[in-house]
Amino acid sequence: MSVWDDLIGQDHVRAQLGAAARDADALVTAEAQGAEPPEASKMTHAWLFTGPPGAGRTTAARAFAAALQCVSPDRALGGEPGCGFCEGCHTAMIGTHADVTTIAAIGSQILVENMRDTVRMSYTSPANGRWQVILVQDADRLNEKSANAVLKAVEEPASRTVWLLCAPSIEDVLPTIRSRCRALTLRTPPVDAVADMLVRRDGVEPEAAYAAARATQGHIGRARKLATDERARARRATVLKLPLRVADVGAALRAAQELVDAAAEDARQASEEIDAKETEELKAALGAAQGGRMPRGTAGVMKDLEADQKRRKTRTQRDSLDLALSDLTGFYRDVLALQLGARGGPANEDMRDALERTARDSAPEQTLRRIEAVFACRDALDRNVAPLLAVEAMTMALRAG
Numbered sequence: 001m002s003v004w005d006d007l008i009g010q011d012h013v014r015a016q017l018g019a020a021a022r023d024a025d026a027l028v029t030a031e032a033q034g035a036e037p038p039e040a041s042k043m044t045h046a047w048l049f050t051g052p053p054g055a056g057r058t059t060a061a062r063a064f065a066a067a068l069q070c071v072s073p074d075r076a077l078g079g080e081p082g083c084g085f086c087e088g089c090h091t092a093m094i095g096t097h098a099d100v101t102t103i104a105a106i107g108s109q110i111l112v113e114n115m116r117d118t119v120r121m122s123y124t125s126p127a128n129g130r131w132q133v134i135l136v137q138d139a140d141r142l143n144e145k146s147a148n149a150v151l152k153a154v155e156e157p158a159s160r161t162v163w164l165l166c167a168p169s170i171e172d173v174l175p176t177i178r179s180r181c182r183a184l185t186l187r188t189p190p191v192d193a194v195a196d197m198l199v200r201r202d203g204v205e206p207e208a209a210y211a212a213a214r215a216t217q218g219h220i221g222r223a224r225k226l227a228t229d230e231r232a233r234a235r236r237a238t239v240l241k242l243p244l245r246v247a248d249v250g251a252a253l254r255a256a257q258e259l260v261d262a263a264a265e266d267a268r269q270a271s272e273e274i275d276a277k278e279t280e281e282l283k284a285a286l287g288a289a290q291g292g293r294m295p296r297g298t299a300g301v302m303k304d305l306e307a308d309q310k311r312r313k314t315r316t317q318r319d320s321l322d323l324a325l326s327d328l329t330g331f332y333r334d335v336l337a338l339q340l341g342a343r344g345g346p347a348n349e350d351m352r353d354a355l356e357r358t359a360r361d362s363a364p365e366q367t368l369r370r371i372e373a374v375f376a377c378r379d380a381l382d383r384n385v386a387p388l389l390a391v392e393a394m395t396m397a398l399r400a401g
């Protein structure tokens, strides 16, 4: 077992990170012993992890963060940092390490207010004397202000601060930031490797693991959810029935409403629990000294939290709709492959009947138009068009004729 176990099908990235973690460790050790730091080092202060959704950008960044904090005694014997079970590795992996800070977008942006403390901290030394790691999960969602704050910090980093930025592609990050980063590109992991992981780590039956990995086309998180979550399977089945359902205007509008409602329900379920816990924690922190009564002047803080929670809920709903759109795109890709007589079975093998029927009843040009309609819906959602409006436009365009 090691911190790299969940990094699937990314040998080139794994090798670079392993070498950097080793050099980083040598540097810490040399400084602790008052020795000269090693001359050539593969370690650097800013990294940019890019790759398609689900390939494991954050997984790679988190594994690297853990390897940098590894305090396993094996390192002294030439072992690679990142054992996976020492205090440093373990707490970094579960997110409780004092010197590993994770920043994620709440809502569609990372606001500068959410970055300020972190940026300030990035100029200080790590608490444990190793590395101060700041992992920015959605560097593509930095807005102008927060990106500028990060840029300054990346330009003049403290000697033991490491920035790990994750984004879908290099172009999603400001040129001035990315020019300071070492870029690592993850690729879509092979279906077999994802299936193997589901069997090994999650105890999924091999056949179900393969079907889930294939249906999700190398998206690790979605494959795991599909293989292990009954609700996710039911949702996918409903979404993939949509192409056969939208025969007329009434059916198209009903289908749109159902999709949007289901996404809203996902968001409600996901946020209910976490919101209540956050609110309780904040109340406890603010009111602890007041015998449980809320002290004066804290209403603003509570309001900020509520605004954050609302943004997060909107984003969860968006993410849920996004999943449905991916499923639909996959469906029509399969239809197109059948229509064009492409070799290899469909990704959605379990939907073969519906795929064949749709392929028979329509022309390839129509399939292409439908794929475009799904993309247009995603674009509209990105531009904050009201979800129901965007989805209705799509389901209307998916109708026959």
Ligand SMILES: [Zn+2]
Pocket: 069, 070, 071, 072, 081, 082, 083, 084, 085, 086, 087, 088, 089, 090
């Ligand atoms: Zn370790």
